[in-house]
Amino acid sequence: MKILPNRLDRGFLAYQKEFEEKALEVLRSGWYVLGHEVKSFEEEFAQYTGGDYCVGLANGLDALWIAFRVLNIGKGDEVIVQGNTYIASVMGITINGATPIFVEPDLYNNIDASKIEEKINSKTKAILVVHLYGQASNMDKIMGIAKKHNLRVVEDCAQSHGAYFNQKMTGTFGDIGCFSFYPSKNLGAFGDGGAIVTNNNKIAEDFRTFRNYGSEKRYFNKVVGTNSRLDEIQAGLLRVRLSHIQELNDERKKICERYLNEINVPNIELPRIRNNATTVWHQFAIRVKCRAELIEYLEKNGIGTIIHYPIPPHLSEAYNYLNVKRGDLPITEQYANEILSLPLFNGMTNEEQSYIINIINKYRECI
Numbered sequence: 001m002k003i004l005p006n007r008l009d010r011g012f013l014a015y016q017k018e019f020e021e022k023a024l025e026v027l028r029s030g031w032y033v034l035g036h037e038v039k040s041f042e043e044e045f046a047q048y049t050g051g052d053y054c055v056g057l058a059n060g061l062d063a064l065w066i067a068f069r070v071l072n073i074g075k076g077d078e079v080i081v082q083g084n085t086y087i088a089s090v091m092g093i094t095i096n097g098a099t100p101i102f103v104e105p106d107l108y109n110n111i112d113a114s115k116i117e118e119k120i121n122s123k124t125k126a127i128l129v130v131h132l133y134g135q136a137s138n139m140d141k142i143m144g145i146a147k148k149h150n151l152r153v154v155e156d157c158a159q160s161h162g163a164y165f166n167q168k169m170t171g172t173f174g175d176i177g178c179f180s181f182y183p184s185k186n187l188g189a190f191g192d193g194g195a196i197v198t199n200n201n202k203i204a205e206d207f208r209t210f211r212n213y214g215s216e217k218r219y220f221n222k223v224v225g226t227n228s229r230l231d232e233i234q235a236g237l238l239r240v241r242l243s244h245i246q247e248l249n250d251e252r253k254k255i256c257e258r259y260l261n262e263i264n265v266p267n268i269e270l271p272r273i274r275n276n277a278t279t280v281w282h283q284f285a286i287r288v289k290c291r292a293e294l295i296e297y298l299e300k301n302g303i304g305t306i307i308h309y310p311i312p313p314h315l316s317e318a319y320n321y322l323n324v325k326r327g328d329l330p331i332t333e334q335y336a337n338e339i340l341s342l343p344l345f346n347g348m349t350n351e352e353q354s355y356i357i358n359i360i361n362k363y364r365e366c367i
Helices: 009-013 016-029 036-049 060-070 087-094 139-149 201-211 232-242 245-262 291-300 317-322 330-338 350-361
Strands: 053-057 078-082 099-103 124-130 152-156 176-180 194-198 215-217 284-288 339-342
Touching (some): 036 194, 060 152, 060 176, 087 099, 087 152, 124 139, 139 152, 201 215, 245 350, 330 339
Parallel strands (some): 124 152
């Protein structure tokens, strides 16, 4: 049996008729940019998250860097962010000239809220919270710190569509929630796409202006903006997927419950779920010290895996200028050396799940 780490085709096939009908509807409409589909998706996604406003964008990275631009955070400012995140999170900060200040992760792969305050100084302007692998971060504590120190909060929800902390959805705690709709996400488009959610009308209006060349009205430009518009076809297809998001997340939950209940191998650390929080299982990320050996063993048995993420941002060549050295973030670096994501996708069969579990449970090297 050959099992890929991810399969996007099955997510399409499950609702093929709906996707194809919507695509044809948009194509036949004759309106392809900032039309009915985008407006409708923005309204529906805001309602889904519990936020007041949603603004569709071209991709998740745009959501992040425009967020800090709109909040007027730039050169000379510092933004606190966890060390073990995808580099796009950090790019959202540095594109604006601000400096990322890295904090180690907790046992749930999210920012360790108990280590935030020690990093705060007069230059600190915001906290970027990343709900990594689909699990909600410790938002009560984080929001308490932000309020105490008068800091902005931006949430990177690229992997947490539908995750809750204390019955409130990620993306609605801080000033701005940033979402990606890259095809592999729980709420994935068929190309690039992104959005922000906010409860602040001015922030929403600033995003709408900035995404469209800085203009509220054609040829009347208020600011030097950019071109970052969610297109009509992607918005329409996202509306179809959004109508099924609960069943899609429930399906992933059932798969991961099998992994949690049935994988039983010494030295393989399974993911934990935080109290008062939910996860939408964007990834099922285990930790194992002899990762290379496990990857080789699984590959020999036809099982693909992905490392999220082998090089933490502070050790990437792109951020040499930050002068954060190897060893400065030992927990982040340990996670980078041990994390491994098992196959997880909508449409995975029971047979495939059982095969993966059985093969892993036979693994006895490095024990």
